[in-house]
Amino acid sequence: MNIKPIKTKKDYEQALERLEKIFDAKKGTQKGDELEILGMLIDNYEMEKFSIGFPDPVEAIKFRMEQLGYNQTDLANVVGLKSRASEILNRKRKLSLEMIRQIHDRLNIPTEVLIQAY
DSSP states (O other), X not given: OOOOOOOSHHHHHHHXXXXXXXXXXXXXXXXXXXXXXXXXXXXXXXXXXXOOOOOOHHHHHHHHHHHHTOOHHHHHHHHSOHHHHHHXXXXXXXOOHHHHHHHHHHHOOOHHHHTSOO
């Protein structure tokens, strides 16, 4: 077992190749331990190099509305007024704390997404 930190793209590719070779290793064996440690190193490198941020709040609302089959009237029932829903979807009105709470509760969108600036 020759495990080292993953610092470069080449290190990353080598780690992925090794992971593929030992992927079926049994837990509790030397190769199983190597697999577990290598997986953590790869995960850490990917989080650092390929992290994906939160989506835009308005795009998240639109996406969730599409998933639920909601229209602007349905959003108006969540935020209070049809004009308010229109302003939010057209980026003319920022989300208030109360709107964020309501959207989170009714559409199940994480508050971490909704509180971002846009």
